[in-house]
Amino acid sequence: MPEDKTIQELGLDEYKFGFHDPEDYFFKTPRKGIDPEIVAMISKHKDEPEWMLEFRLKALESFFEKPTPTWGGDLSEMDFDEIYYYIRPMENQGRTWDDVPEDIKNTFEKLGIPQAERESLAGVGAQYESEVVYHSLKEEWEKSGVIFTDMDSGLREHEDVVREYFGKTIPPDDNKFAALNSAVWSGGSFVYVPPGVHIDIPLQAYFRINAENMGQFERTLIIADEGSSVHYIEGCTAPTYTSNSLHSAVVELIAKPNARIRYSTIQNWSLNTYNLVTKRGVAHENATIEWVDGNLGSKLTMKYPAVYLVGEGARGEILSVAYAGDGQHQDAGGKVVHAAPNTSSLITSKSISKGTGRSTYRGLLKVHEGAVGSKSRVECDALLLDEQARTDTYPYIEIEEKKVNTEHEATVSKVGEDQLFYLMSRGLSEEAAIAMVVNGFIEPIAKELPLEYAIELNRLIQMEMEGSVG
């Protein structure tokens, strides 16, 4: 059998297939739940090397050994036996735009996504206008030695590189959900940028046409070699509807000396989803890693992008924004570990809570002994849109070195009566006035995003506030 066919069968793309009754369109594992047999089956389907199978099986043991964490959001209703861990699409789905549910179409409409892109997102249009653009970009990247592919192809085509870095930044036994991902991962991106290469245009997951995109257990690995730079944008802001209630991704970044990686995400999960993601980057000497992270939707999100500053002069930056609507809990924040001298970090976290929504900032700042001259600033701001909304802050700070400079600032604000009156006295409706305050609140994050994403982020939050999404 030609290998290509196998790979095509492996598409595990929630954007493409999440809108439909899974029974009609999916082939999935013979049963729910997870055991070594299921893991072995996944690995065999992908025709993986032996070491990856071993990696998966060992990770599965860690998953079984580790208790479900109780320090964060409420996971008591999470039933690991009720999940299909591997789903692959049937061939020739033969679906059209007419099959896409009305509410999804409406959402695309409100977001102002072009028709061609909508079809691609809904999984009905294989051809996408930007494909031409993508191909010329891809040629340019390949000329300079850049690898940008899906993780499964990455493993197949660049096994040595993958083997060197995969699971090193986030070991399988790091936490229960990293272990689960390590056992059953599928999809995600693999990026390698050679020394001194600067990629000017952000790499975007949706450029990878006809390849595995986002999935339930996607796995992304980005390596920026010495003196290189890359901006990676994950997925898209369209609502990700999935029949499955668990999304557990792992993202590993490695920035070699003088390299720079920025990783931007805006996620918008359906309201039944547990979104439990482990993201971590290692920054070597004078390297910079930046996470820009937007979290909307989901029942519970637990996500704390981390940067380990292991080389002198390394810098880490984490910008996150979370929106918790009715019944949602966004438990998010960031972690920075200063393990070398003269390293610096900045964590800016913004959360918005509405109705019975709850947002939690949970952050860790750790400075190892010997990390002299390190600087860190943590700022978390919460905005409450009404009386019953809730916010909590858990900033853990462990400092073993005296010669450092750390600052921590936390604010909680409400959309005040006077503020609304002021804006309304200039002709803005109450909704428009609240939206203006909220958009202003997230402006420091939005301005770090490419313009089209910033606009979508603002629109999405506005739609969430109107209660018209999800």
Add this chain to the structure above:
Amino acid sequence: MLNIEGLRIEIDGQEIVKGLDMEVGTGEIHAIMGPNGSGKSTLSNVLMGHPRYDVTAGSITFRGEDVFELEADERAKLGMFLAFQYPSEVPGVSVANFLRTAVNSVREKELSPMEMYKLIQEKMKIMQMDPKFAERYLNEGFSGGEKKRNEILQMLMLEPKLAIMDETDSGLDIDALQVVAKGVNELRGPEFSAIVITHYQRILRYIEPDRVHVMLDGRLVTSGGKELADALEEKGYDWVRQEFGAGTHS
């Protein structure tokens, strides 16, 4: 233009405005002078529709319409404007963005980005403001004078039929005061009315009122021409209290 009859206002069960009548004709500028705590700011907030106050009696009619049931944004669309004594800060929202949204909210037809840009530039020039000011976040870190200029800038942009100016002069040096007055005089004409609320007579040298009212303990106790402001300046509020205070007239 504006008709206030028998207006009584409470906040948290305490009566602040205790029966107030006032009529402002089209093209007229009225001044309301009074000491601190006389109810001036309460009156201006209620005219604009602040939700915190309870109107227990009386009526406010603007351009023939009873505004009692109208929210602040609806009153703005009718042509009312309040220059705030303490404008709120809105972090992350630029002055330009705010002006665009506000102007397009009150207008029937939205301005094109180019028209808007020109309009902002033109009005900022009148207010002697640096163009960079438009990119700053609304009222965040503004000095007292900048806030007041910004209020008048908004007024020039929105071109209201009636402007209520709540102690816009307080805390301004003479230069800033002149710029603010210039902004108001810019709009002055047969279609524009204003209520200038102030503690001091000073601003009335630059914005000449058609009518002056003195407010004391929730009521307008006396009214007259601009010579009343001069008398007040000369004799002080103690004179008003003696002449018209609750103790002598109740």
